[in-house]
Amino acid sequence: MDKQQKINRFLNSQPPGVVYLSSWLTENGFSTQLLNRYKKSRWIYSIGSGAWMRMGDKPTYQGALFALQEQANLTIHPGGKTALSLLGKVHYLELSIKQITLFGRSEEKLPAWFLKYNWGLKVDYYSSSFLPSNIGLQNLEQGAFNLLVSNPARALMECLYLVPKKQELVECYEIMEGLNNLRPKQVQELLEACSSVKVKRLFLYMAEKAGHDWFKYTNLEKIDLGKGKRSLVKDGVYISKYRITVPKALENYE
Template structure:
């Protein structure tokens, strides 16, 4: 679709995270969903395994292609579904920083808090300046608040370099999870186990 047919589509979300090496953390198997962003061809829905392909617009970033890169894929190391006959090829895919925000956009209906938590556990390689730019460009208050819920929970070295005063987190509470608890800092409802430790202990 990308190279031979010229369709305006990129791989994103959990699928992109897998291409960046998080495959083991996310239990990515051959039957997993494939997340595609942009304008895929209509015939995609007619493929025998069409239900594997989750198509999304780029509205999360206002249609902008910020944070989308060309990644070299080797047929020697690629997933079986990505393997090709020649040695290397490139895939247009969300950067690590964009992909994790695309993943959060799927919560709670299409992805789980557990998957997001596992992804954040392994996000030591995030580039602070790139992440800052992605957060400033992101249009979803839900996604940005969830990002900081998980970022604070795992507290990687890059967290302290993010300038929160430049990121619009909106105002007022956001109900996201039925029966969840409101995070004291980011005012979005999450499962109780994702509250700060002090809040969990006080509620026990």
């Protein structure tokens, strides 16, 4: 098979809009020398060090994330309000204000080419292992490919992780109010695996306040809520059941 056929067949193995990582191309037998030759022949072009696109194709941030998930086996994914927005759970948020929130494990970094490329959006990336990377994610169709994004329960926990500095609590509660059909088993699994006491206490407090049916199936005895009190605000209201102090605006929210 000649080189042109080889690269064409390989480029066609990925859906349109997907980025090709140099590391992945090298693993599949395309040396740097060969890639530079393909670049000269105008079959591919570079969008930053370590990332390529086929000629005539324009990268999308979803296509870049697909490459990180599928080619580099990273767990970096749309989370928080971005995931909720992509899943149609919130209609007034993030994507309209040109901002995306991504989460990955504590040891995972977004590559420099991803951070430097102009996606037309502000990218907020949080690396944390407060939730395991193998639960609470779902496939979401993005045109020609599927992307792993946080499911609604995990996405709300990611929002709560950012409270109070990067995320307003009352907005989290408004999101919680809309999540009336979460699966109790999924919620239980996430709460048991979550290592953030703040997230667990807030999630349970909000679920109970919202009066969701699924909350009745939560087994609190299996969830470690830590010791001591947690205060998220000054001059707030203390919720003795969950040992947290929340803003008055939240406790009085109807």
